[in-house]
């Protein structure tokens with residue numbers, strides 16, 4: 001009796017997850033086709049640990065669904081990847097980021113946003129060509145945007161991915177490897193990739209001021225990145241101690257709640273006008 005109860009709960013759980021997945025797919029596809037305001041971008045500032053000035057932004061997608069409530073990006077991005085329509089999400093993000101760059105320029109703000117590309121995006125040459133055309137149509141260049149890609153993106157078909165990365169580099173984009181340390185890449189392998197920047201995942205940064213294992217890892221990444229001439233961004237900086245440790249160790253850039261949470265465009269414009277950075 002006990003075990004059949006367990007089984008019932010187990011299958012109910014699977015059914016629930018299946019249904020949620022299905023509604024996310026259906027709803028997201030509708031939202032991408034319509035003009036509803038459910039999707040938005042927020043921007044998190046990055047600061048140089050040398051000049052203590054803002055030196056970049058990260059664009060992060062938000063989905064506040066009328067029918068499903070707030071869905072975290074981690075969840076729906078993965079579902080869109082698996083269901084094969086991440087391309088449409090990325091197109092939406094790229095169009096919005098470019099519109100927002102133009103708005104920022106009207107406010108005389110010239111900080112560069114980074115966008116997150118997904119596993120399939122980096123294999124998708126047509127999408128990359130659309131990005132270049134979109135910049136061009138708006139009189140912008142590869143220099144006006146940074147691309148963040150996770151190392152797992154390179155695993156699916158490493159040859160195509162690396163060729164496309166090289167193509168983007170040749171076009172003048174700066175490329176950051178995201179979530180560094182959580183996946184497969186080693187710094188030795190990075191040497192062969194056409195990237196300029198690594199982002200240390202927040203998993204290694206959140207407890208940096210107290211966790212000696214994390215300190216070892218971060219120090220190693222920083223010293224080797226000097227050898228390979230890579231810029232390093234630390235994400236997940238939540239307190240002053242962590243920020244000062246990273247500055248002492250020569251980390252180039254910091255991003256995290258201690259500096260600012262991700263902000264909607266208007267909030268960002270106000271923040272930039274009033275912050276000490």
Ligand code: C2E
Pocket residue numbers: 044059060061072073074077093116117118178179202235236237238255256257258262
């Ligand atoms: P990510 O690219 O590693 O982005 C950093 C995440 O860390 C963001 O979560 C950000 O809000 C969060 N974060 C920033 N500072 C701190 C901090 O000090 N403490 C803590 N605890 N967290 C911090 P978010 O916005 O929920 O995004 C989660 C993931 O979803 C992103 O991780 C990225 O992989 C994906 N994602 C978000 N927006 C997009 C997008 O437009 N396109 C794609 N393909 N993926 C996206």
Ligand code: CA
Pocket residue numbers: 058116148178
């Ligand atoms: Ca990122």
Ligand code: CA
Pocket residue numbers: 178179201202235
């Ligand atoms: Ca991360």
